[in-house]
Amino acid sequence: MKNKRLLEIFLELAHIDSISGNEKGVSLYIQNFLTNLGLAPYTDNSEQKTGSNTGNVICKINGGGDFLLSSHMDTARSTAGLKPQFLEDRITSDGTTVLGVDNRAGIAVILCATEYIIKNKIDSQPYTIVFPVCEETTLFGSRYMEIDREIKMGFVFDSYMRTGKFIASSYGAAGYKVIIKGKASHSGIAPEAGINAISIAVKALSNIKIGRIDENTNANVGLLKGGTAVNVVPDYVEIEGEVRSVYKEKVLEIIEETKEQFVKAAEEFGGNVEFVWVWDFMPFKLKEDSPVFQKVKDVITKSGLTPEEKLSAGGSDANSYNGNGIEAVNLGIGAQNPHSNDEFILYEDFENAFKIAIELIKK
Ligand SMILES: [Zn+2]
Known part of the structure; x- marks a missing residue:
């Protein structure tokens, strides 16, 4: 050199x-x-x-x-x-x-x-x-x-x-975290007294966009945890995902849609949802x-x-x-x-x- x-x-x-x-x-x-x-x-x-x-x-x-x-x-x-x-x-x-x-x-x-x-x-x-x-x-x-x-x-x-x-x-990439709160109950004795957080999660996840959404946009759900035992209606689920796009507006749009699906599913089952997201990079x-x-x-x-x-x-x-x-x-x-x-x-x-x-x- x-x-x-x-x-x-x-x-x-x-x-x-x-x-x-x-x-x-x-x-x-x-x-x-x-x-x-x-x-x-x-x-x-x-x-x-x-x-x-x-x-x-x-x-x-x-x-x-x-x-x-x-x-x-x-x-x-x-x-x-x-x-x-x-x-x-x-x-x-x-x-x-x-x-x-x-x-x-x-x-x-x-x-x-x-x-x-x-x-x-x-x-x-x-x-x-x-x-x-x-x-x-x-x-x-x-x-x-x-x-x-x-x-x-x-x-x-x-x-x-x-x-x-x-x-x-x-x-750019935005990461999000969803906390779904249901209500615990004995699934054998009083299933109707519980609100199943896993059901809320499944319902929402089946309606959100995942994978390659278009040429410039991808989304992923990468983490899911919840539940305590097979005989307990689960009252808690945590989910983490991310959205990537060349366009800021597209990221915001997908994040908003994702949040809406979780809110809708929680309302349907009578549970609650906390949804937070942050830009990893713009x-x-x-x-x-x-x-x-x-x-x-x-x-x-x-x-x-x-x-x-x-x-x-x-x-x-x-x-x-x-x-x-x-x-x-x-x-x-x-x-x-x-x-x-x-x-x-x-x-x-x-x-x-x-x-x-x-x-x-x-x-
Ligand atoms: Zn470097």
Whole structure:
């Protein structure tokens, strides 16, 4: 790999063990790195909401501007004992741990590009760099990030896809939990005195949509528990499910329909229903004429690559930013086979991701 400095920063970062909720080591490394460049990084106060041992790291360059570059600090699995291997075209681990490329490669790209611009006195845009916690578990770092209202666009360096590809639309997921309350009674002596919560559940479940609902929407019921004994009319059932769609409205519609079926069934049998749901991550679909879409195509082209728009089935920090009113894309950096012991990155993708970062921030 030609860019020795990029590799050096990556290796330093990858050796810091920092799984979700324990990002302090990486947080301190980043803050120290940026302070040495004469910048003023700081952490926000998101710990109470994220449960991490550090806040998100934020640093404004030239006043902060209206766009951010983002890369999460946690890894899904530990990098302790990492022994990186340098093959002809790629970096891997020795197969006993993850490489940590998701997402230390993204952090290295952002830090190295910022250092390069400053040390070579290249005119840069005003921009903000952010390093969220807890991406792999809850996306709470990005969701609860305390960030300036001036920020309108986001560029997340966190996709396993090859460089040139970018995620401009993504499924969202909402999880729900239903608690059905009936009335217990001896099923042999006084069955008519009971209200069977399982009957309510079965009735509702037979009427709700499950599976692939349409091209862009899926729903699932994944957990069901209830009842106490064969001779007791069950008074309690708990059900958990989820709805996924590219369209926010579609998720809301299915959630509403699902809730209605449970309420209807409970009324029919004389029981009660509690229905709660929450966004695990919000869907987004960026318009082709939006500034972020235009900008990402432009910088990818200037980096010598062919831009290719992609849809993602999973969530990333880009979902949080879009949910918070910052139009954001997730860029392919080629961090392949994420979370497995076969994680790797091609030197080519690593250096291309660096080029994309430079094109984003230089004037
Ligand atoms: Zn990641």
